[in-house]
Structure formats: structure tokens, C-alpha cells
Amino acid sequence: MEKKLIGAAVFGQSGGPTAVINASAYGVIRAALDAPEITKVYGAAHGIKGVLDDKLYVMDEEDPKELELLLHTPSSELGSCRYKMADPDVDDTDYKRILEIFKKYNVRYFFYNGGNDSMDTCNKISHFMEKSGYECRVMGVPKTIDNDLYGTDHCPGFASAAKYIATSCMEINKDARVYDTGMITVVEIMGRHAGWLAAASALATEFGSGPDLIYLPETDFDMDQFMDDVMRIYHATGKCFVAVSEGIHYADGRFVSEAKASATDGFGHAQLGGLAAMLANEIKEKTGAKVRGIELSLLQRCGAHLASATDVEEACRAGKTAVEEAVKGTTGYMVAFKRVMEDGKYRCDMELLPLDKVANFEKKVPLEWINAEHNGLTHDLVDYVLPLIQGEPKLPLECSLPRYARLKKVLAK
């Protein structure tokens, strides 16, 4: 495992963007540029599609200062994709093409940053290269605001989204209680299958200004129970603030949003609003109360101005670790986070997880962290999330607005 491997590196970003995926990019690119074994560093345009299309940007051509700004630039600066690779045993066209490109540029290192699907892609490429006898070290760098990657204590991107959600819920709660008239507020938070992000709104409540009720996709949703919960609090206090995960579903598996759409509207107009708007309407129709639905939408995943400095640092270190380990000889692994608590202080250690083990598993909020009524979280959730959101990154500003990285993106010939 100690053999020196000389050659170029390719880095790609995949799946939905986050506030810190570019921090991981910086970790990979900076470490790769600094590694004597790595002769050239390419950034793939739109993830694996950039490799297939022979669209690689030469990172060596970039201004180091602009590259450093990636630490605080949200979204995927190189472009992302949602490209599902075929099973190579069924159709290996894409894999052969990747091998061709790797040979063309003498690529011996491949780093891929993404969530479940991307780790699966990464794993398949790793196996194909090995089978082909082409020496190429393949490493996965985790990413997902959904925090649902298996085998890692948490995922880069989650904490910054959680911090955005908690802060925004604190602010919304302040705003929603300003009049002495009744008001019910429903906030919709991302998370199709795992409710980590909606759960993070419990931090706002912990700090005195958050949702009264939180519903996650980890348990079945019951509309009658939901209405009872909301009206109980509304009648007692004149206000009610509800946070819902977009993925809440009935016992039969139907998403609450979809079920309503097909049930009441033949025109397909229900897609106009999302779940928050739909639930707000449902409450309004049944109770006559004043209700407001708010969807945090893209804002929650790209809010770099509210990023967690801990998240930024860990995301960057994950990328750096992937390069350092690959140069040392590791291949077929994803960098994972291990939480260490010493004297009550949080520390995050990097460890390596075989890609075979991580791909395509989903980690959900433990059921024992959800209260018995299925409308809130226990303190375990707060204890888990709180250390991750700490610290305010020094966001570079220009006239008090964010100054993002401006890359030249010179295409390799």
C-alpha cells in the first residue's frame, strides 16, 4: 500500500448542492495541488458527466486566492449532476469511456464528492478500474444536507443547513407571534426519507423561539392526530408553529403532499404550493384560523452566510484527508466522521469506510429520539446537532455582500 503512484487527479461534485460542498472541493484541490505525486488536478464539469464528456477544468490554472474562496462559496462551483451509472455487468459503456478519459489524461486519482448515489457511482468505478487492471485510486468524500449517509456520525453540509433552519425558525417564530390575533404557521423543511433537517428545528425551540410541533418521515403521519395537536396548542395559546419534513407520509406510504393532490384537485393545480401550503390550507379549511405556510426551499441548503464554521472546517478536512490517504495508497474508501467527546468537548476524527459498505444505505433519525406523541424530539437530538453548528465562518464580503470564488475554468485539451 506504500507504492508511489504518479499521475493526475480528477475531482467531481455530485447530487444536490450544499453550503459547504465547495469547502470539500477546496480541501481536495488544495491538497492535490500540494501533493508531489499528483501531476495535474482536474475538476470535472458536472461531476461524472464531465468525465464522460471530456470536460475537465485545469485547477492548476486557477488563482490560489480564488480557490480559497471556495471555502465560503455555496452550491457546486464545478457543476453537479444526478447521473445514475448502469450496473457495469449489464452495460459497461460509461465505464469504458471513463477508463479512456483517465488514460488520456493519465488520471491515477479519482475523488468524488456526494451522497448515497454518488458513493455508489464511486464504488462501481473503483471496482471497474481494479478489474481492468488500470491502477487508479478512488476515494469518496461525503456530502448531503440530508445527513442520511451510513457509517459516518454526520455528513458535511448537514450542520450548515441545520444552523440555517434553526436560526430561521427562531426568526419566524418571533415574527409569527407579533399580533394579539390567532396565527398558525407551518414551515416545510427538506428531507424526503430522513427527517434530520426538520428535527434540527428543535434547536430553535431549545433556545426559546421555535416550533411547538415537529413531524418527521421516520414515523407515520396521521392527519386527524395532527389537527388535534395543532388545535390543542392553538386554543391554549392563540398561536401554533409547526415544522414538517417534506417527506411525511401516511401509514400506507403515500406522501402527505401527493395524497392530497390526487384526492382533491383534478387540474393538477395542487403542485402550485408544496406541503406547507397544502397543510396550511387544510388547517384553514377545517378551523377558519389564520394560517401561513412557509417553504424554506433552496435557501436552507445554499445559505453559506449562515454556515457552521465547524462544518466548513470538517468538509474541507474530509477532502484533504481523501487526497492524503489516496497518495499513501488507499483506494475504494469513503472518508467518514467519527465523533469523539472528551471532557465534554466535541472533536471530529476522520476515519475510512469501505465504499462497499456505505453505498445505498440510508441513516435515519433514531426512533428513540422521537417523542411518544411523534410530534417532537427528545433532548438527544439537540445534544447530537448542537456541537456541529458551532462557529461563524469569516465570510469574505464585498460591499457587505458575499464575495464568491470566481474561477477561470480553463478546459483541459
Add this chain to the structure above:
Amino acid sequence: MEKKLIGAAVFGQSGGPTAVINASAYGVIRAALDAPEITKVYGAAHGIKGVLDDKLYVMDEEDPKELELLLHTPSSELGSCRYKMADPDVDDTDYKRILEIFKKYNVRYFFYNGGNDSMDTCNKISHFMEKSGYECRVMGVPKTIDNDLYGTDHCPGFASAAKYIATSCMEINKDARVYDTGMITVVEIMGRHAGWLAAASALATEFGSGPDLIYLPETDFDMDQFMDDVMRIYHATGKCFVAVSEGIHYADGRFVSEAKASATDGFGHAQLGGLAAMLANEIKEKTGAKVRGIELSLLQRCGAHLASATDVEEACRAGKTAVEEAVKGTTGYMVAFKRVMEDGKYRCDMELLPLDKVANFEKKVPLEWINAEHNGLTHDLVDYVLPLIQGEPKLPLECSLPRYARLKKVLAK
């Protein structure tokens, strides 16, 4: 005008909350507590309703450190109201009640913080007190994210909302361009009659990551022209980012959102989504493109974590000035902002405007700042807004989440 007037002060917050209305509250309360002429400082619960209901909080009882946290606490901490006072010539019941309460607590100073309607309330109270021969100095403190108050260069609250909108649009734009597939994004921004806030999204474009098209209520909206604009940019670049003011309307005056609702949906379901969702759906139906509608909703007016330090300082100074002037003998005026540019540097001076002149006028975005195509702004708008959003307030944090003021709110007996 120099006669010393000894007595208590009442302060009230009115209308929609902002990120800095509590900064004005702090300016008033702190200055009033410090003024030897003012014997007691009361905060009215829910604006003028708190006076009518005899619900006054004793500000003298509050911890000075908690009061100072009002500088960074969004929303209206004392509670707000949307209470329209009758014309006193028609029905003076409320005014008599106010006089009764003022006499009960020996209130000789009344400070009211709000927008157009609140300045109208303020004005009516001022005239009534004068007519009744009860000496009470009445001062208005401006407030509104809509920036539509007449006679002041800008309004406290506008700049922080503008900064929130510009930053969020920069982030959304980054996120919305991440895939190499087509994508149209429509962002809905507050502003029913004046388009200042939607116009502020032009700052994002100025700094390299903002909307391609911006539509304001200052001009008539044309759906066909809108579709042409969007599709031209979409076909040229594969992406299009549109910012719309919630108040855009057709030539006949109908709001675009309402017109659609009555035209296509007899169930009243169109209220499910707002304007952004409706326009997104319209574009999707006509073009088949992938479209996302995003409503910034309450977030834009309560985003204290993204406040402008300039706005916070000016909002606080407006409150302080109101007290200082009242103590000196002024009554029946609103504090207004005067922009002074010296050697290219922005400065904001306080001036006084008779309440008679300010009440119930609306200041809109000048038509000459809107481009000929009515889908964008000229550079005048950027020059106007940019100085106002400068500076990052030192937001007090607790575990990296906002630490808001926690007032005791002791009721006066």
C-alpha cells in the same frame, strides 16, 4: 418650545415587524429612561391597542442588558397591531380612552413606531391631544421594510430586508445553476404597492449572482411580454432567474396572483401557493421547462442575522432623536432620514417632518430607475440602496444561535 414638560412616556410598535423595529424601540426606551424630564417609561402591548386596553409594560423594570439586546432582536418585542383609528370627528371613543389612560399614568410623551397607517394614527392622536388641551408631545418614528414612507430618504427596516433579499438571491442563483439541465427560478418578494424590495434583488445581479429579470408593481405587468422575456433568456442560456414583487398587476389594476386565482380555479385552491408558485406553474404549463417558485415570505423581514449595521444604527438613532426632540419641545413630527453624500461618502442626518405631511402618502420606485423594458433596474437603484446595507452587526450568540432580548414585561398597575 423650550418649556420643560415632566411626565411619563409611552412607546408603541405598530404594523408589520422588521429586523430593526426593536432597534428603534431601544433608541426610544434608552433615551427616555435617560431623560430627567421623563418620569417613567411604558411600552404599550400591541401598539395603540395596549393603550386602549390599559396594558402597559414598565420599561424601568427591565434589565438594561436585556434592553440592549433589542438592537439585534427581530420582530416587534412589545407586540404589534394593525388597528385603524376612526376619524375623531366621526367617532372619538378611542381618543377619549387614550386621553383617559394618558391622564391616569400622567403620560406627557407618546412615541409611535410604524409605517403609513401608524403615522396617520400618530397624527390624529397629536391633534386630539392638542384640541383637548392636554399637553402631550407626540412623535412618530418611521418603520417599514416597504420603504414607501413619504418625505424620508429611506425607512428603517428596508435596508436589512434588502440585504437579506440580495444575499439570498445570490445564494439561490448559485444553487439554481448547478445542473447542466434547464432551470427557471421565480422568486417572490414582498411589496404590495411599492417595489423597493424586489428592486433590491438587483444588488445580487450587480455583484455577479442575481436575477436576470425583475418585475415591480410600479409598471403594468404583461403576461405575454413576461413569457417572451423568460423564454428568450432561457433559450439562450438554459437558465433564467426571475424576481417578482408580490404586487405586480395588470394594466386594469388586478393583481397577477388574484387574476389567475379567479380565472382558473373555482375551489379557491389557488391560494395554496402564492405568486411565485403560480407563475412557476404558468411557465411550466406553457413551456414544459423545469421551474421552481420560491417565496421569501416572513424570512425577508425578520432576518436579523443578516441585518445591515447601518440600518440598526439609524433605526436606533431615529428613536433616540424622537425622544430628544420631544423633550426639547417638539410635537407632531416624524423623524425622517436625509441622505448626505460628502466626498463620495454616505451619511444619514436626522430631520423632522410634520406628521400632517407624511401620513398616508406612498413613495414608489422612481419610474426613471426602471429600464425601458420594465424588467430590470438602472444603476441608480444600486447607488441608492448600496450605502444602506453596509456593515455587519455584532449579533449576540448563544451556542452559535441568536440570543434575543428576554424582557420581563411587568404590567403597570
